[in-house]
Amino acid sequence: xxxxxxxxxxxxxxxxxxxxxxxxxxxxxxxxxxxxxxxxxxxxxxxxxxxxxxxxxxxxxxxxxxxxxxxxxxxxxxxxxxxxxxxxxxxxxxxxxxxxxxxxxxxxxxxxxxxxxxxxxxxxxxxxxxxxxxxxxxxxxxxxxxxxxxxxxxxxxxxxxxxxxxxxxxxxxxxxxxxxxxxxxxxxxxxxxxxxxxxxxxxxxxxxxxxxxxxxxxxxxxxxxxxxxxxxxxxxxxxxxxxxxxxxxxxxxxxxxxxxxxxxxxxxxxxxxxxxxxxxxxxxxxxxxxxxxxxxxxxxxxxxxxxxxxxxxxxxxxxxxxxxxxxxxxxxxxxxxxxxxxxxxxxxxxxxxxxxxxxxxxxxxxxxxxxxxxxxxxxxxxxxxxxxxxxxxxxxxxxxxxxxxxxxxxxxxxxxxx
Amino acid sequence: xxxxxxxxxxxxxxxxxxxxxxxxxxxxxxxxxxxxxxxxxxxxxxxxxxxxxxxxxxxxxxxxxxxxxxxxxxxxxxxxxxxxxxxxxxxxxxxxxxxxxxxxxxxxxxxxxxxxxxxxxxxxxxxxxxxxxxxxxxxxxxxxxxxxxxxxxxxxxxxxxxxxxxxxxxxxxxxxxxxxxxxxxxxxxxxxxxxxxxxxxxxxxxxxxxxxxxxxxxxxxxxxxxxxxxxxxxxxxxxxxxxxxxxxxxxxxxxxxxxxxxxxxxxxxxxxxxxxxxxxxxxxxxxxxxxxxxxxxxxxxxxxxxxxxxxxxxxxxxxxxxxxxxxxxxxxxxxxxxxxxxxxxxxxxxxxxxxxxxxxxxxxxxxxxxxxxxxxxxxxxxxxxxxxxxxxxxxxxxxxxxxxxxxxxxxxxxxxxxxxxxxxxxxxxxxxxxxxxxxxxxxxxxxxxxxxxxxxxxxxxxxxxxxxxxxxxxxxxxxxxxxxxxxxxxxxxxxxxxxxxxxxxxxxxxxxxxxxxxxxxxxxxxxxxxxxx
Numbered sequence: 001x002x003x004x005x006x007x008x009x010x011x012x013x014x015x016x017x018x019x020x021x022x023x024x025x026x027x028x029x030x031x032x033x034x035x036x037x038x039x040x041x042x043x044x045x046x047x048x049x050x051x052x053x054x055x056x057x058x059x060x061x062x063x064x065x066x067x068x069x070x071x072x073x074x075x076x077x078x079x080x081x082x083x084x085x086x087x088x089x090x091x092x093x094x095x096x097x098x099x100x101x102x103x104x105x106x107x108x109x110x111x112x113x114x115x116x117x118x119x120x121x122x123x124x125x126x127x128x129x130x131x132x133x134x135x136x137x138x139x140x141x142x143x144x145x146x147x148x149x150x151x152x153x154x155x156x157x158x159x160x161x162x163x164x165x166x167x168x169x170x171x172x173x174x175x176x177x178x179x180x181x182x183x184x185x186x187x188x189x190x191x192x193x194x195x196x197x198x199x200x201x202x203x204x205x206x207x208x209x210x211x212x213x214x215x216x217x218x219x220x221x222x223x224x225x226x227x228x229x230x231x232x233x234x235x236x237x238x239x240x241x242x243x244x245x246x247x248x249x250x251x252x253x254x255x256x257x258x259x260x261x262x263x264x265x266x267x268x269x270x271x272x273x274x275x276x277x278x279x280x281x282x283x284x285x286x287x288x289x290x291x292x293x294x295x296x297x298x299x300x301x302x303x304x305x306x307x308x309x310x311x312x313x314x315x316x317x318x319x320x321x322x323x324x325x326x327x328x329x330x331x332x333x334x335x336x337x338x339x340x341x342x343x344x345x346x347x348x349x350x351x352x353x354x355x356x357x358x359x360x361x362x363x364x365x366x367x368x369x370x371x372x373x374x375x376x377x378x379x380x381x382x383x384x385x386x387x388x389x390x391x392x393x394x395x396x397x398x399x400x401x402x403x404x405x406x407x408x409x410x411x412x413x414x415x416x417x418x
Numbered sequence: 419x420x421x422x423x424x425x426x427x428x429x430x431x432x433x434x435x436x437x438x439x440x441x442x443x444x445x446x447x448x449x450x451x452x453x454x455x456x457x458x459x460x461x462x463x464x465x466x467x468x469x470x471x472x473x474x475x476x477x478x479x480x481x482x483x484x485x486x487x488x489x490x491x492x493x494x495x496x497x498x499x500x501x502x503x504x505x506x507x508x509x510x511x512x513x514x515x516x517x518x519x520x521x522x523x524x525x526x527x528x529x530x531x532x533x534x535x536x537x538x539x540x541x542x543x544x545x546x547x548x549x550x551x552x553x554x555x556x557x558x559x560x561x562x563x564x565x566x567x568x569x570x571x572x573x574x575x576x577x578x579x580x581x582x583x584x585x586x587x588x589x590x591x592x593x594x595x596x597x598x599x600x601x602x603x604x605x606x607x608x609x610x611x612x613x614x615x616x617x618x619x620x621x622x623x624x625x626x627x628x629x630x631x632x633x634x635x636x637x638x639x640x641x642x643x644x645x646x647x648x649x650x651x652x653x654x655x656x657x658x659x660x661x662x663x664x665x666x667x668x669x670x671x672x673x674x675x676x677x678x679x680x681x682x683x684x685x686x687x688x689x690x691x692x693x694x695x696x697x698x699x700x701x702x703x704x705x706x707x708x709x710x711x712x713x714x715x716x717x718x719x720x721x722x723x724x725x726x727x728x729x730x731x732x733x734x735x736x737x738x739x740x741x742x743x744x745x746x747x748x749x750x751x752x753x754x755x756x757x758x759x760x761x762x763x764x765x766x767x768x769x770x771x772x773x774x775x776x777x778x779x780x781x782x783x784x785x786x787x788x789x790x791x792x793x794x795x796x797x798x799x800x801x802x803x804x805x806x807x808x809x810x811x812x813x814x815x816x817x818x819x820x821x822x823x824x825x826x827x828x829x830x831x832x833x834x835x836x837x838x839x840x841x842x843x844x845x846x847x848x849x850x851x852x853x854x855x856x857x858x859x860x861x862x863x864x865x866x867x868x869x870x871x872x873x874x875x876x877x878x879x880x881x882x883x884x885x886x887x888x889x890x891x892x893x894x895x896x897x898x899x900x901x902x903x904x905x906x907x908x909x910x911x912x913x914x915x916x917x918x919x920x921x922x923x924x925x926x927x928x929x930x931x932x933x934x935x936x937x938x939x940x941x942x943x944x945x946x947x948x949x950x951x
Binding site: 046048049052165166167168169179207208209210212213214215217218219221222224225228229230241244245248249251252253254257258259261270273274275276277278279282315316317383391392393394 | 452516518520521522524525528608609610612613653656657660663664667772773774775776777778779780785786787789795797798799800869870871872873875879910911914915918919920923
């Protein structure tokens with residue numbers, strides 16, 4: 001089987017490489033030329049499900065900025081490439097965007113492993129990447145702006161909520177994840193956090209499943225047994241596709257959200273669109289934005305997306321979600337920074353990014369931190385409704401500053417900014 | 419502390435407004451103060467007012483909204499009534515905001531509703547209420563439960579109520595009462611009861627336990643042992659069931675492959691895509707039902723079976739006629755060609771239905787589960803799939819052994835030339851066999867749509883497992899596929915709780931590799947000359 005996969009990879013790379021060589025255009029320096037920007041999201045392969053929508057929201061935002069006169073009097077011209085859910089290909093495509101297409105900035109990546117794979121390229125060539133997805137932290141680069149949440153802007157507040165009286169006053173925590181870097185790191189942080197709250201090891205259970213795991217009978221039985229020991233919550237970092245079998249099993253085994261609430265960090269509106277939501281109703285998700293948020297900026301954002309979807313016939317992506325909002329915010333902030341700097345030069349833009357603010361669809365004015373390249377974001381907990389939307393049951397009063405280096409991991413105390 | 423709370427709640431009971439419910443009473447529901455909402459819920463739960471029960475039920479169902487002026491209304495389809503008085507009101511639907519209910523409130527709501535339902539005339543409702551309270555009985559329910567126990571005639575409900583009562587009485591100051599409570603609780607089979615019993619005799623950091631009376635301690639230890647043995651039994655049975663269930667899924671996924679690869683010898687990498695097409699056929703049928711027969715929606719699944727079979731059968735026949743028949747006897751080429759076909763099929767589905775997963779809902783009769791004995795819930799969807807897989811197996815077996823086509827199939831696969839000489843239309847038999855194998859895979863796809871995701875890549879996650887089952891069981895033998903599927907399922911489920919899902923998968927793979935090394939023909943070897951050529 002691996003042979004088959006390998007072969008598939010090579011074939012994919014070959015196809016993508018030939019397809020893209022035609023995109024390289026000569027670079028001109030005249031100031032009224034369009035500004036080229038890169039979009040680096042998988043449009044094929046396993047991650048296409050999630051990433052395609054980000055490509056489209058980026059194109060929509062570029063069109064919005066262009067319609068209002070562009071940036072510095074220049075139009076934005078997107079260069080879209082397809083790294084095909086293939087991590088080494090991400091690095092290759094990134095290099096091509098920066099060196100060959102001479103893009104001013106790149107918006108892209110979803111999985112942490114793809115980000116780790118392009119990071120050396122962006123650092124070597126001193127280019128800028130905007131990364132729009134929530135992640136495990138433990139990273140900070142001059143060349144990346146992180147517009148998704150760090151662990152303290154998603155995982156920790158969510159757990160705090162579950163431990164509070166309103167969230168069910170959990171005394172035992174079941175950490176369930178797919179076996180890769182994001183769940184492992186997040187759970188390490190959460191475990192350390194729980195220890196500070198006085199949790200004993202016997203009250204924390206940590207379980208991992210392989211990618212694409214679809215038989216959750218044993219795990220659900222374990223959760224049930226574990227939950228007998230007191231009020232329990234489940235923190236799920238299982239990735240997109242395995243969620244449906246998990247929640248179905250949970251519902252069929254008679255575990256209801258009010259008895260054992262599950263909070264998920266990877267289930268958003270886009271994922272819910274492809275699921276039978278009945279067994280999920282009442283369970284929770286933690287994000288920094290929900291489509292159901294009521295704010296003028298969000299009304300505008302949602303309407304713009306619906307119109308765009310209709311105009312382009314993208315019937316597969318009817319809803320907006322957190323990473324899409326983060327992409328939207330990132331692009332606008334970059335445009336503002338370019339305006340402030342008066343140039344697209346990487347160093348000048350990076351300097352201008354510090355302290356940028358933007359009235360985001362989440363209903364809050366988000367600020368780019370002056371030192372750590374992360375956004376200050378509000379945290380919201382939403383309960384899943386039958387229509388695939390979320391009902392916000394709790395949110396922070398103010399945006400929270402990111403801590404990319406979690407204080408709950410030893411040795412991180414001195415690494416808080418660049 | 420608990421006794422204090424009882425007194426506190428009793429006071430509340432008398433402090434309740436004697437007048438009928440008004441909007442002013444419901445005011446806390448508007449806004450975000452959950453503590454105020456909770457107090458109101460508890461208060462309503464103690465009241466005898468019919469309207470109070472209506473409000474609680476509506477809160478639990480999520481039917482309450484508040485207008486911008488703070489009026490709480492209850493939606494009944496398209497019309498609204500005043501939640502307090504029940505009088506019809508006209509409101510602007512766009513102006514309404516849902517009353518937010520969080521999980522803590524849901525819990526209190528359930529208890530409050532259960533408390534109100536304990537005296538219902540319908541025994542079923544009383545039973546549900548008693549079960550609800552058994553999980554969450556707080557001290558404040560003691561008076562209600564005592565009252566209900568006196569009145570209750572049904573022994574099952576009475577037992578549950580007595581257990582709830584005993585749970586509360588474990589905190590009693592009277593040692594004799596505590597001991598009696600512990601004895602009653604020994605008859606329970608709830609892990610929750612066990613945990614709270616254990617809590618009482620566990621030593622804390624200072625070396626002392628909550629329960630100090632030796633007689634009571636002894637009673638508790640006995641009760642725990644009793645609960646443990648009943649729980650262990652249920653756990654063992656659950657493990658066997660989940661093994662069989664996983665096995666049935668594996669077998670269903672592999673059955674089509676057992677025909678196309680096992681019998682015909684085509685290394686069919688597109689097998690997973692037949693599963694996927696079957697699942698998408700289910701999705702399409704569900705869409706048709708939703709549109710044209712929304713009333714019978716729950717029965718779309720049986721209707722999807724023939725559709726899935728026919729669609730995948732046709733796809734299989736087309737592929738066989740156009741590509742595969744040129745490649746018989748050339749395993750390497752057919753491996754590459756069928757893999758290419760699988761990519762084409764995936765892309766075709768992606769183009770038609772989009773790259774996103776699509777939603778295939780469980781029909782109502784497949785959601786939930788059957789509690790055989792306490793702590794052992796068998797989910798309906800899994801039971802249906804086990805039955806379905808056995809049914810499909812039976813059909814395949816009957817067709818292969820009891821029909822003329824089956825005879826031809828076996829003849830052609832065992833000795834093509836001889837069959838040809840005897841006038842068997844071998845080429846047509848090949849086409850039909852491949853189509854049949856594809857159709858069976860399509861049926862498997864219908865079942866898979868009920869337990870997992872339906873997306874273009876569905877087949878990719880089952881292809882490895884399918885080959886594993888067929889190869890392990892023995893190529894060319896239906897019995898092998900059955901043994902392979904169920905064997906892998908059960909082994910996996912017994913390993914998993916012990917070493918975790920990730921390691922279990924690895925160990926199973928290593929075991930299969932070792933087994934195939936030792937016995938390349940699989941568990942059931944094909945007897946005959948064909949093995950050699």
